[in-house]
Amino acid sequence: MDSLAWLEQTDLSTWLRESDWGFPIMLCFHAVGMGLVVGISLMFSARVLGYAKAFPLSAFDRLFTIAWVGFAINAISGTLLFIGEPRRLIQTPAFLIKLALIVCAGFSLWFLMGTLYGMENPADGAPRPPHEPVVSPRAKIAAIIPIVFWVGAIVTGRLIGYTIAPPPE
Secondary structure, three states: OOOOOOOOOOHHHHHHHHOOOOOHHHHHHHHHHHHHHHHHHHHHHHHHHHOOOOHHHHHHHHHHHHHHHHHHHHHHHHHHHHHHHHHHHHHHHHHHHHHHHHHHHHHHHHHHHHHOOOOOOOOOOOOOOOOOOOHHHHHHHHHHHHHHHHHHHHHHHHHHHHOOOOOOO
C-alpha cells in the first residue's frame, strides 16, 4: 500500500483527481476505446451466432486491428484513471471484478478463434486457413461467452462509480 500512497501523491495523480479536465478527458478516451474493442468483439460474436451472414468472418481480421487500437487506448486511459485513485480502487470489489472479467473476455475470444479455425493454440502466430471457417454449434456456444464477459465488465465498470471505497485517511 505504500507504493500506492506514493503514487497517489504524484503530480499526475493529483491533477487527474483534482483538475476539472483530467478525469473527464481520461473517461472519454476510455469510453472510445471500449466502444472500439467491445463493439468489434460483440459484432464478431454476433456474426458467429448467425447475424449478417453475408459479411465474411475473414473480414474481421482487419477490424481486429482497430479493436487492438481500442484496447491500447483503454489500457492507457484505464491506467491513468487508476493512477488518480489507486488506494480507493484497489479496495473496490467492482474494480477487481471488472479486471477479472476483462481477462476472461480476452481468453474467451482466443478460445472462440481456436474453435472457429480448429487450432490447438490460436495465439501461436500460425497463419489461419485461407477459407472461411464453418461455424459449428460449439463455436456458437463459444461466441456467447465473450458477450457475457464484456457485458459483465461494462456493468461492473459502471458500478465502480457507485461503490468506490471512501478516500483513505
